[in-house]
Amino acid sequence: MKPLSIFLLSLLFGASSVWAQQKRTNSSPDQKMNAFISSLMSKMTLDEKIGQLNLLTGGEATTGSVVSTDVERKIKSGQVGGMFSFTTPQKIRKAQEIAVKQSRLKIPIIFGQDVIHGYKTTFPIPLALSSTWNMAMIEKTARVAAIEASADGLNWTFSPMVDISRDPRWGRISEGSGEDTYLGSQIARAMVKGYQGDDLSRYNTIMACVKHFALYGAAEAGRDYNTTDMSLDRMYNEYLPPYKAALDAGAGSIMTSFNDINGVPATANKWLMTDLLRKEWGFKGFVVTDYTAVNELIDHGLGDLQKVSALSLNAGVDMDMVGEGFLTTLKKSVAQGKVKQQRIDEACRLILEAKYKLGLFEDPFRYCNEERAKTEILKPEHLQFAREVAAESFVLLKNENHTLPLKKTGTIALIGPLANTGSNMPGTWSVNSDLVNTRSLLEGLQAYVGQDAKILHSLGANLISDAAYQERATMFGRNIPRDNRPEAEVIGEAVALAKTADVVIAALGESSEMSGEASSRTDLEIPDVQKRLLQALLKTGKPLVLVLFTGRPLALKWEDEHVPAILNVWFGGTETANAIPDVLFGAINPSGKLTATFPQNVGQVPLYYAHKNTGRPLAEGKWFTKFRSNYLDVSNDPLYPFGYGLSYTSFTYGHLKLDKTSFKPGETITISIEVKNTGTMTGKEVVQLYIRDLEGSATRPVKELKNFQKISLKPGEAKTVSFKITEDDLKFYNSALKFVAEPGDFNVFVGGNSRDVTTGKFTLIK
Structure with missing residues (x-):
């Protein structure tokens, strides 16, 4: 039997119910259009x-x-x-x-x-x-x-x-x-x-x-x-x-x-x-x-x-x-x-x-x-909105000892191949953008600080040591000029500049065309020469912020261990260069949360939070146990989990409350939790709700996102966030491709990311 025939036969069992409970009701045909x-x-x-x-x-x-x-x-x-x-x-x-x-x-x-x-x-x-x-x-x-x-x-x-x-x-x-x-x-x-x-x-x-x-x-x-x-x-x-x-x-x-x-x-x-x-x-x-x-x-x-x-x-x-x-x-x-x-x-x-x-x-x-x-393209209000969106998309990955936000004073060294390239700011698949007139980060910082601080700049390193690879990574007008002097000389020049500054901003990562269509990579780390530049800059002992440009999750284990502050700015579009200073200097508190897991290394890929358990799962908190599902050389954990992102303020979660511990089809359960801003700045938090089906006719993921709310809290302010769970939230396609909710016990999790959560439990009764 041909593979497609097997595939189609597998659909016949329960075919009438496939997607049936999600099928929309179509309106009657437009008779005038048809005629x-x-x-x-x-x-x-x-x-x-x-x-x-x-x-x-x-x-x-x-x-x-x-x-x-x-x-x-x-x-x-x-x-x-x-x-x-x-x-x-x-x-x-x-x-x-x-x-x-x-x-x-x-x-x-x-x-x-x-x-x-x-x-x-x-x-x-x-x-x-x-x-x-x-x-x-x-x-x-x-x-x-x-x-x-x-x-x-x-x-x-x-x-x-x-x-x-x-x-x-x-x-x-x-x-x-x-x-x-x-x-x-x-x-x-x-x-x-x-x-x-x-x-x-x-x-x-x-x-x-x-x-x-x-x-x-x-x-x-x-x-x-x-x-x-x-x-x-x-x-x-x-x-x-x-x-x-x-x-x-x-x-x-x-x-x-x-x-x-x-x-x-x-x-x-x-x-x-x-x-x-x-x-x-x-x-x-x-x-x-x-x-x-x-x-x-x-x-x-x-x-x-x-x-x-x-x-x-x-x-x-x-x-x-x-x-x-x-x-x-x-x-x-x-x-x-x-x-x-x-x-x-x-x-x-x-x-x-x-x-x-x-x-x-x-x-x-x-x-x-x-x-x-003439009047509706690149309107000032559109550009202002783009600036706000870019700032809200940035994800603060690390902020040791409150390195960020920066003060708009003194001397700031901006170093790296992504520092002075406006054409890369819009990101991949921006075929309609004006790449010539888009500001670079250098231009954005200079405009933002004005006379309040001095900005020094150095390329520091080429995007990639391999010139042919860099050419492939900077197609479609996203060129970053190369410095063909010996690498040690280029890095040394940047280090000398950094030593004269009060703080260093390292603009590193991918060019915009290192992600996107036909831009697959097997190495997910920051390119080789950029990492050597970063290591040299850290040795100066100056406070350092890594402004990370990327179109994908990268493997940043070394950076996470050594760099005091990492702000992932992705590629923020037309207003990237204006939005980055808004966040670096604290005019806007970062609130982005990851929607794709960052691995420790490429060998963990594919890595995602909603995975299924094996029959030999690794015990929580363990790195390695023989005859369990794990690696010899690295833990199973991601570097940064799905839903993760820091803020310049801090949030604490109270106890999870359920208005009942069991419910029947047609009823609801209300899940509530108090979230408090315990820091000193107004900030936004994404409160995330996950569910796990503990026993089913088919294996189910260890967590599944089912709802979320993005809230804003002033310093000291607390808010009770509530979610209603219905039978529909528990449904999945079983082995017969029927969309069902099966009775039994469920764990519910609420937190600021998929890893750090408060847990409760309820039962669906039928």
Whole structure:
């Protein structure tokens, strides 16, 4: 029996209940829209219908090596349904005019772009954004991005990326929301709502595209585009929910992933695209491939271009990005009986429905308003908001002896390859950012301290000792000039500078393109030469703060043991250089919390908090016990756990209180705890609630995040934080893929991170 047949048979058992308890109720069809599209399609030739399934790039390739050609002729011929990489209203208007004035049926084009974490006003990379744990703030970043992108003529974004990832070797962990299913689902909803608003036809909303469907974040070895192999238990309980949450929030489109799933690549996987997505989840939007994903099925070993194009369409894909396999082969496949015209009609209708919902048939140019482009992009209030978001995303990892906040006096030495590079501040996947005029950290510090303090600067070290590696790590205009003098001379110069200062700020870590797509790493430590620089700076005995730039969890065991203060600033977007001084000097108290576990070393990867126990678990507090699940050379513990982040103030948690110790379906239990600010500064704390199912029909994780609240407390202020637990909070997919809550005992944990918690216990009775 073929693997896919086994896979499908496994779904038949209890198939009627798969996702049934989470299925949304769809509204009745829009009769006016259906009548309009039916009338239009009755006039379309087969070639014109296939043309609607063709998505081309109008500019330089952003995620692949292929660039579309002869675009204008294809638009006139009705062979283009959508375009991306046009980024001005003038260019978009010109292309749209060709479509609606020179093509036979005058069907408008949908215009997309990779608006990933902001548009011109760039916000922190998504992994950093998730570290705010602030859903209202995250939704507003998407709203601002929609306002700016739509002002430039765009109406479709290839975002949010909701892939769960537990392997920091994978570069695209920077583009998602980390390792947790619950938090990832909350963020997915917020992003879709921010982009699409309540009315997709409004001129300042854009259609969301959820990606990458599915399981892309679990690529083997953390190597991009690689194979994914996963059990149904893990798939349904841990990786699929964020996609479902985004679609339930109303996302209009979804993008296929590059990886295979149970031996069948996602772009040709009918179980994934039709059985699960359409039939079980009831998705009514359209499916677009990732960049040339149809063509790449050839290298997967599924056949020639005609065959893989037919496989993809028949699987449930509606639009082909850039590869043009649909455009060049589907008509032939229809003639040969390999594709039914009905399937082409279905895909064409979905594309036309999206355009109708965006209001493009009513006004093809509603997103091409040059006045809006002049007044609504990079507005001062957008930039101020971006500065606030960046500061709230920073995570204070260590602050020994209250090294931070700094005083705005004396002499400050700013040293490191990330100190004077504005182009790296926006982070990966900031294709619309102004890299030339973005401030560097040096410029931001100088502007912030003014005449109150003296800023000294030295490169200190190259980004990476290997020049070829550094070139790969600084692509797309993110160059960091190299100093080709001997390493000892460059470091020595920085050390001499540091000795004249009162405090040292070391700006170290990754460049922005060391994470992101096709930027996988096997070494998760700070690059070699930077670590040698840091060691030399510490030997001066000067107070030192490591300002860490990174797009992924790094292995910082040595740094944690030796550096007095570590502030992880990720890549904070357009306003990074202004936000960092806000936090360094205490104008803003850091409140970010990690959404991905930091390992002690790469050998622990994948490492995540919601793991399952083995039959031979290591006893709590132990490092090593023979014949237990552990390592010889390092403990099982992470360096920094999920949910971790320090503050300039301190918080204490009281006793956990439950209003009852047992409850039945339909009832609730209220969990409450007092949190007090016992420090001297106003601060924000993310109060996190976790649950463990102690006995079930299937193995369950040792902890699962089920709720959280971000609160602000003044010095000495206390607040009682309450959570209500219902039966739904206890549900999971069992081995029959039924979504159930099983009776029994549960532990509940509340704390400031997944490790440091107060524990209680309750029982679900049935």
